Amino acid sequence: MSARRLGSYGGWGQEQPTPTVPEVPNVQVTLPTSAYGQTIPVVWGKCRLPAAYIWVPPILTVTSTHIEYWDTITSTTAKMSARLRFARPLVPNSTWTMRKLYANGKAIYDATSGYRAKGLKFRAYDGKSTQPRDPTMVKEEGETNVSAHRGYLDIVVTDFDIAGLGAPPVFEAEWIQDGASTHDYDAFTTFSGSIAFGQIIPVWDQGKLYGFDTAPNATLYSIYSVSQYFSLDLPADALAYYALFRYSRALDRLIYLGSFAGFGGWKAVLVDGSTGAAIDTVNNVVASSGISGDPGCLIDFASSAIMVGVSDDVGIFSVLLTEAAVTLAYSSAEGWGGYASVQCVTPGEQRGSEVDVWLCADADLVKVTFTSSGFLKSSSVLATLPNDLRYAVYDDDGDLVVWTDAATVSRINGTTGAVEYSKTVPYQIQANGGTRRLCAPDLNRLTEDFYFAAGGTSYLTDLKTGVTRSFTGANASVTGFAYDGETETAVVVISGQPRRLRLIAGDGINDRLLSDFLEDLMVHGGGFDPSEVATENIDDLIQGAVIDVTAGVRDIARSVIEPYSIAMFER
Incomplete structure (x- = not known):
């Protein structure tokens, strides 16, 4: 006769171990987003500025666990979308390019080198009068509840993981006025001999590129190092x-x-x-x-x-x-x-x-x-x-x-x-x-933009809005190309050989005339007619300016020209 108490058969009713629940990391998921009353800087030329949070929807923190061999792996994500405001251009409808982006002082995007942090998705806006609503904001709030936010230098980040930062970070960005992008073609380092490519297979997540001709022969390249690994004897x-x-x-x-x-x-x-x-x-x-x-x-x-x-x-x-x-x-x-x-x-x-x-x-x-x-x-x-x-x-x-x-x-x-x-x-x-030169969809890795090249021009079409930007100066002899949106890199075939292509954000005009800034300041900042403003014998150069127009354009102009021993007269 069993001496177990009722309900104890098979261990039921006995004290059970408490399951281990992973500790949820302390990630700050709230922050004030109103910029009401804040002074928005006005910029001209070049600048590096911190951003103000304009809009942030609820940040969702997700902690999950999985088993790898005998270890329990815990991972946490805190995906944040946000609209970030940096400045207002002094000259309305001028063209601006965001060249670099930082989070808590660490570079997460650099258009000069093609670097982009893993998982970073964003759209940059230079505030033109034709600027559309942002698709991330529209998806979250509804089209009728979102404005186009024209007239400002903004970016909208989408699902940016802040779990490793502990809180929404301080963003900074470099902006360039009239900074045209250039085409940077890198030739792959190869062994002796070469093949004339008929097909290319980029393996973007592994940084590899296979090239085939009709012999058939195959060559394996590294996209990262722009060099040949080895040839395959098919x-x-x-x-x-x-x-x-x-x-x-x-x-x-x-x-x-x-x-x-x-x-x-x-x-x-x-x-x-x-x-x-x-x-x-x-x-x-x-x-x-x-x-x-x-x-x-x-x-x-x-x-x-x-x-x-x-x-x-x-x-x-x-x-x-x-x-x-x-x-x-x-x-x-x-x-x-x-x-x-x-x-x-x-x-x-x-x-x-x-x-x-x-x-x-x-x-x-x-x-x-x-x-x-x-x-x-x-x-x-x-x-x-x-x-x-x-x-x-x-x-x-x-x-x-x-x-x-x-x-x-x-x-x-x-x-x-x-x-x-x-x-x-x-x-x-x-x-x-x-005559199609564009590789098949599964050979491209697209994020925000679709890349196309024709007639010496590169085109980027925003997948969410359909808006197309163009960049002249592309090689007109390209016979095949595929694009990776995560690294903003294309692999193209020119004369049967592979080339790595990156659209590099230019410096714009490195040194700009101080007289141009003063004239723009008075016309666009002070509301003067261009015929009412004149500069004479000013040949000094500057790279850019960040100003606060609430101080008055006359006072700003005087403070700028005083170190140059330049006089200002009003009639």
């Missing part, structure tokens, strides 16, 4: 046409398609991403059609990957990759969905063992869902535009940004299909298989 074959070169991060495997005649008979070749050794092949991925351009994408899963592609006769196919094998998982008949052309294949949301892939099919934006085994699960049309689609980008909030053959860009709600904006852009994305 398996010899009797193929003459190649397409859809991709790299699987999960498997460290390269895959490409090859055909002897270029029409039908396409086989998939799987090789080791570190040695180039042949792993496996599968025949007749595309049995009776060509493959033009780069109409495909690769999606990694935990221990496998799938590559989805489209043939010239609009046949949809997918191949399944593992470390040891490649197999044909799905192949449709030609003319899938009744479409005449598919111009772009874009990876979308990944949910466990399935993924959405977006197709620019004629004028339709089509969502196709594949399983992790490569089987086509479902398809549906999200939106139909007035013009045929050329290219699509899946944004971080689930919306799609699409470009058409009429030089327009539209943002489409990824759930409802509603068009949120539609704008004309000063460039035209070429047709797939034609």
